[in-house]
Amino acid sequence: LELDLQPPSILEWFAEVFPNVRHFQLYGSPDPELGPLGSLELGAWAAGMRGLIVQGMGQFPCAFPALRYLGIDPPDPPMSALPSCLASLGELTELRVINVGLQGSSALPTELSALKQLRSFHAFAQGGDPDICDPPKPAGWRPPADFPGQVECVPGYLFAIGHEEKPSWRCPWIGWIFRMDDEEAPWWGWERLERFHVDANFFYGPIPDFLASRWPKLRSLDLHDNRLSGPLPSSILRLSNLTQLQVQLNDLECADAKDDGVVAGLFAHPRMRTLNLDQNPRLCGSAPSISHIEAQLGGTQIRLGGGSRLGGEL
Numbered sequence: 001l002e003l004d005l006q007p008p009s010i011l012e013w014f015a016e017v018f019p020n021v022r023h024f025q026l027y028g029s030p031d032p033e034l035g036p037l038g039s040l041e042l043g044a045w046a047a048g049m050r051g052l053i054v055q056g057m058g059q060f061p062c063a064f065p066a067l068r069y070l071g072i073d074p075p076d077p078p079m080s081a082l083p084s085c086l087a088s089l090g091e092l093t094e095l096r097v098i099n100v101g102l103q104g105s106s107a108l109p110t111e112l113s114a115l116k117q118l119r120s121f122h123a124f125a126q127g128g129d130p131d132i133c134d135p136p137k138p139a140g141w142r143p144p145a146d147f148p149g150q151v152e153c154v155p156g157y158l159f160a161i162g163h164e165e166k167p168s169w170r171c172p173w174i175g176w177i178f179r180m181d182d183e184e185a186p187w188w189g190w191e192r193l194e195r196f197h198v199d200a201n202f203f204y205g206p207i208p209d210f211l212a213s214r215w216p217k218l219r220s221l222d223l224h225d226n227r228l229s230g231p232l233p234s235s236i237l238r239l240s241n242l243t244q245l246q247v248q249l250n251d252l253e254c255a256d257a258k259d260d261g262v263v264a265g266l267f268a269h270p271r272m273r274t275l276n277l278d279q280n281p282r283l284c285g286s287a288p289s290i291s292h293i294e295a296q297l298g299g300t301q302i303r304l305g306g307g308s309r310l311g312g313e314l
Contacts, residue, residue: 015045023051023069056100059083071096078127078174084109094120102126102176113189120195121187124222126176128156128168128200137173147177148204148227148251156200157225157249160279161298176201180228181208188214197222199246206230207247212238220244224276231255232283237265244274248296253282263302267291277302 011026042063049064056075061067062085070092072079078101086092092115102108102123134153143151155167178185180203187196193215204227212218212235219241228250236242245266255262263285266275272293277283279299287297289305297304 012041015042019045021045022049024049025053026057027055059085062086062088065089066091068092069094069096072100074099074101077101080104081107082109082112084111087111087114089115091117093117094122096120096122098122099125099128101174103174104176105178105182107176107178108186110184110186113186115186115190117192118190119192121190121193122195122197123176123201124197125168125170125200127174128170135171135174141173143172143177144179146179146204147172147202148229154225157279160249170200170202172202176203178203179205180223180226181205183208183210191215192217194218194241195220199224199226201226203228207233207236207252209233209235212236215239217241222246223250224248226250228252232262232266234262234265237262237269241271242269243271245272246274246276248276248278248280250280251282252277252280254284254301261285263287267293267295 014021046064047066049067051069052061052064052067053071053073054061055073056079057072058079061070061072062083065088067089068091070086070089072082080101080103082097082102086095087109095115095118103126107126151172153169153171155169156164158164159167176198178201182205187193188210191214194217196215196218197220199222203223207223207228207230211233216239218239220243222244224246225248228247229252231253232247236245263277263283264287266272267287275293275295277300278296281299282301284301284303286303286305287295
């Protein structure tokens with residue numbers, strides 16, 4: 001059910017008239033300075049809510065302690081960080097925060113490691129604007145000292161491989177720059193996680209070897225169109241439930257030019273269904289000539305059937 005939250009007091013009327021609603025979407029933005037509920041009195045109705053989609057709204061979602069699904073739509077202005085009070089949503093299993101404006105290492109407060117029931121996290125395309133290729137940089141903005149490559153706007157993966165006529169621009173100074181192997185990131189505390197989708201951002205550094213031990217139930221990992229480097233960790237082969245891995249358009253490489261183990265192991269993985277390693281020019285390994293897996297390996301040094309370099313899709 002969708003509801004326009006203007007004026008905010010309409011929500012109190014709605015809660016009284018429809019006491020059994022458990023999933024709804026709100027439009028409008030109550031004053032974020034009012035705290036989780038402000039002057040609204042929603043009582044047991046808020047306590048029974050299971051699914052909520054809002055447009056930003058600061059701490060407002062924290063007023064619904066039994067939420068299992070929370071989606072935050074792009075607010076105006078963007079929100080550079082999620083509120084730490086979301087850590088109180090102990091039953092939350094899915095969190096969707098796509099293109100809301102997250103920025104920097106403080107985008108996810110450390111308190112959010114308390115979301116122990118979380119299964120799905122979707123946070124791709126932060127700071128994207130398909131029509132602006134060079135928005136102004138904030139005064140004094142600098143990338144992290146170890147941020148790799150040129151600090152410039154990028155047109156997106158689909159445009160890069162010729163599948164879109166127009167680019168969907170993303171720029172580091174309004175995007176989400178974060179080091180993937182930072183052990184202080186709150187998501188490493190989400191041991192029940194099954195889906196982690198943070199594609200089309202500016203994540204950099206290696207995919208950490210400890211990923212498999214922190215997320216043993218992982219089924220889908222989407223890191224494509226970032227700035228990741230280093231080899232694919234061999235520990236990823238221990239993820240027995242993994243069905244999808246998308247790491248295309250990064251700067252991944254081989255641990256050893258003679259070592260075909262990780263790529264070959266991914267093709268031998270019994271549950272793997274979708275594998276995209278495309279556009280990693282320094283990534284090597286070998287892939288079988290025939291496979292049940294939907295795979296894209298173009299723009300890499302991966303050999304097909306142990307022979308020549310593979311240039312496309314299996």
